[in-house]
Amino acid sequence: MESVADRVKKVTARVLKVDPKDIKPEQHFAMDLGAESVQSIELVASFEEEFGIEMDEDAALSVETVGGAIDFITKVCKEQGVKV
């Protein structure tokens, strides 16, 4: 089974059209990976779909880095009883 980190990188690569190998946990979605406003929404929507979870809009959109997203999604999955 893929790790949360790998799945987050896979989704990020698809939405932002970057190579997954180039994505690092410390990278900032907007400043390093070029995520624009609508892409941030698409990223959150795609994470929800990938993990089968529902995230609080404001909390999810306040996550700024790939590593932050991995931690946040792991926490939400745990809260919502989704095995990862």
Next chain:
Amino acid sequence: MISTSTKSPLKTHPLKDTTTPNLLEETFDYSLPPLIKFDGPIVEYVDGKPVEFDPKSVKTRDIFITDTTFRDGQQARPPYTIDQMVHIYDLLAKLGGPKGVVRQTEFFLYTKNDRDTLDRCRSLGHKYPECTGWIRAVKGDFRLVKEAGLKESGMLTSCSDYHIFNKLKFKSRKECMDSYCEVVDAALEAGVRPRCHLEDLTRADIEGFVLPFVDRLMEMCRDVPEGQKVKIRLCDTMGFGISYPGVELPRSIPKLIYKLNRECGVPGSRLEWHGHNDFHKVHVNGATAWLYGCDSVNATLFGFGERTGNPPLEGAIFEYIALKGDLCGINTPVITELADYMRSIGLPIAENYPFVGKSFNTTSAGIHAGGLRSDERIYNIFDTTKLLGRSPRVAITDKSGADGVAVWVNEFFDLHGEERINKIKLAKLCRWVMDQYEVNKRLTSISDQELEAKTKELLPELWEQYKHRFKKR
């Protein structure tokens, strides 16, 4: 000039820190238009002496609106049909409410259609607006007022020398005044209240003609019953009137009202302001007249009138509520009904026109839509849903962002509070919107119809869940 000398040191203003917002709701009560409050008298220098006006008196004075949609309003457009005028009159009655905030409306009396319209309006049985007439100051015309059985009629008593000499070709001011007074006399004899329209007042010789004429009118009606005494309409025919203090006559609205009210003794209840919008001052000039002691403002629906138009009646309505601090029985949603009706009969109303234009409370910028999404008061002037039946909206463009799309969808499905759909659920629609501009290089805004179709296509689950709720536009 404001002094900055050492004699009046600058005042410091320490921050009053707080963690709870002060939304100034005593003034910005969202259920009403923002209230207009005064913190002292207004001082105007008249003939070199300071004179005080108490603007707070509008709260207790019986100020009101008179309508001239069918007279001045009709001079700016093709004639209304009788049915149209009767319907508009009926809606004006509904709008002004039982206290008669829309107190009177005036009719031409010259054609059979004019007289039939008047009869049909009166047959509706509304107490307000009272129907009055409008004639030239010609004795022969007065027969029309008598035949129509009206209690009051306006008559053209032009008062600038442009009109007296160059238009009406009188040989002298005295000849002109005598001629006007003959018609006023005829009205008084017949038991009809004359309303003298001081045409071109803001370009007239006030001391040399206007005040002597009004003095004579006051003298003429000294012994007639109260309900018949002459009214004075202050006609700013060319829109030259100025609202702010310190301006010279004849353009100063404060001084004109002072002279007529306190020197000639015409009570405020018999003074009426009639403005024109040639210099974009029409609404505020009307409101100024109210504040300085003139009880009545003459207006037309949506400001339609000769050339640039008259004070917009719906603007006067919201000014009235803001000054009074109360709806006073006014049925504000009728304004939307009137606008819809006017559009249906071919009267154009600009999209950005206040209170009734298609986009008057529509925001386009994403950052504004974000504000609107979190608290509609941030970018909506008052509760337009309650007062006008028009909820705040967003227009979708490349500047709208996901917040704009979310506001549009929630408004479309009429979703409020916890039911509101968050923008994460709308990602596909947001992407489609952005692609319109980034990929397809679109330069126009996206219509409601397009968004409706795309919502159905891209968000089928939401569509199925909420389609029964979407608002017909």
